[in-house]
Amino acid sequence: MTDLANPPTSTSAEVSGVTAGPTGQSRSGMTADALRAAVSDHLLYSIARPPAVLTPEHYYRALSLAVRDRMQKRWMATTQDWLDRSAKVTCYLSAEFLMGPQLGNNLLNLGIEDEARTALAGLGQDLDVILDCEGEPGLGNGGLGRLAACYLDSLATLERPSIGYGIRYEFGIFSQEIVDGWQVEKTDNWLVRGNPWEIDKPDASYLVSWGGHTEAYEDVTGRLRVRWVPQRVFQGVSYDTPVQGYGVNTCNTLTLWSARAVESFALEAFNTGDFYRAVDEEVVSETVSKVLYPNDEPEAGKRLRLLQQYFFVTCSLQDVLNIHTQRAGLPLSALPDKWAIQLNDTHPSIAVAELMRLLIDDHQLPWEQAWNLTVRTFGYTNHTLLPEALETWPLAMFSEALPRHLELIYEINDRFLEEVRARFPGDEERVARMSLIGEDGGRSVRMAHLATVGSHAVNGVAALHSELLKSSVLKDFYEMWPQRFGNVTNGVTPRRFLALSNPGLRGLLDQTIGTGWLTDLERLHGLESFVDDPAFRQRWRDVKRVNKSRLAEFIHSATGIECSPAWMFDVQVKRIHEYKRQHLMALHIITLYHRLKTSPGLTVPPRVFLFGGKAAPGYFVAKRIIKLITAVGETINADPDVNRCLKVVFLPNFNVKNAHLVYPAADLSEQISTAGKEASGTGNMKFMINGAVTIGTLDGANVEIRREAGAENFFLFGLTEGEVERVKADGYRPLNHVESDAELAAVLELIARGEFTGGDPEVLRPIVDNLIHHDPFLALADYRSYVDCQEQVSRAWLDSDAWSRMSILNTARSGMFSSDRAIAEYCDDIWGVGPMPVAF
């Protein structure tokens, strides 16, 4: 919650009026001297350790607090400003924010990296060592959560007033260890060392109800109303983190909610002498924000997950209404003029019913007005076409948990289906398909339908994805409301994914085209005039080489494997999933192994095959795919016949922190999902910006990456989305490919006979069986095309000047993949939120 939810205690003049004097300087001075004094101050007053026992970790915390101090006035001025000016604010509702380490990014955005380095050097410390002390706040699974974080960075940098709302999970995404080649999950107790970036607001909280039943009653005016009598009430407490824009004063807020017991309810039990029930109540309440759920697992029956979603949505909406009516004193009718609320996938889509409940039950608005305000306020971003990933909740469970919301959803549905019948008379099949209530299998609430019906704008996250939404999963809705549908291709922030993580390239860019690219990534086009300059190409290669050495060192420390930076780094890092087809990349590696073993004189251009990514703990096949990769790696890395030109690495625990090392070091970016399955991808963009050349299918944003880079600078293979659908419709038989392709048969036979598992055929049998008999994502159908395309890659690599050309042109043409471009589109086309420079 922003401070606006609290009674105002100062005017903006007072807020920005804190000035010099020793205290003011040590809290806000931006020079190296001021920073050094501030760190010393915090070591004494906040860390409270005598000099003799100080560790780099202590310096990390002291510096972080000093940096946070420097954002504080900008932060308060930003919040105060949008209230004073009654600006429209974007709320980005997301169950995940994968923020990554904060210190380096905040130094960058504040423009005080050099000052901080000097300040620490003056204290005998190395900034790089201090930066490395920061852990990963792993409050997301992967792409979706990282997208939310990139969007916050761009919103602040583009000076758009905004709040990110999410959940402060006590345990983030598990950390991954590899033991005997298998993934082992360890709990991620990220808060145990404290979090210097957040500020808790224990005085500011909202009540959250759950379960129980509803009652009809007549209010004092004689109107029939509904009251929700919950079974349980707890509260959400806010923890706020500043989100500093780059090179601007704007500092926005990320509000994460943490669940707590409500004292008064616990007291009730105390009073009746039931001490243990009171304590139990507290434990149960606090469970709500305990742990982030890994995705790609069967969701059915996960009551706690639904509770988490409702929990953060109701706290966020109550906060918005509180600021709007109490702090700003505005009428509810102005809600859509002052707030744009974006639903990041369906996880927050209960917000549609919750806002209706707040407006109708708490604020006594009539239905039609409440509905009009709701639809005008919400926008919905869809993130998946996989039918198994579309969220639904079993009706019985939903009704038990949120009885009032189910009533409201029924009413929304009745009115909506009436509209459908009026538009498409007699088409009852369409009515059943579009209903918010699914009747297939057990009855369920379809969250994507609720989000679509309750939003004025619906978008996919890449051009192809948005088209497929309109022609497949949301086709009926598109036919009903074509004007609601649009596309906003994802983007990534060039601050974190270029400036911060690729200092070598940053320096080369600054010298070559100036520094403007940091906030106007299209300026990278300026590189195109240098592609034919041999000296520039050499500097380009030197930068890549340094990045590869840096990653090789990290790989060695994490896995013990030695990799030469002279080799091609061929990289696939992302969550492990069958549709992303890490196993297809493994089949290529085994193909090369097979060739080298059967033709002793053969050489292939040397490559490091690097994988990273977590598998959902309950996703059986994904975990076997990790085992396949590590088993192939152990065999190859130890075999002198092949390890002279092949190395296979599985880098454990891929996260934002080590992503900083991976993307800048890649030569080849593997984006090989089955066409039509990856909504967009953002990893593909991070690779491109950092000069990797892509081998990929026509899927997600790869389509746009290839269009921008030029077909000659992209390695394309595989079936198109239309071909995939046709193959499936014709009755796909993977065995046909095995029977007609001797090399593929030999590769599968190697796995099946236990070549990589010490002769044990059982360990990897499920993968082989799955491929031969099911192959739901057509890995075998694309195998030959992929392996042939990799031949072209190998040939291209041998001409290092030609390769450098491709690499430079990929970076030069990556401008549209900045999250600044994406956020500008959201602001213009969906949110209607303009820039609001903050006076400071």
Ligand SMILES: *Cc1c(COP(=O)(O)O)cnc(C)c1O
């Ligand atoms: C960008 C990113 C992702 C998303 O990668 P995709 O290749 O788009 O699936 C996942 N995890 C982390 C840590 C990332 O930085």
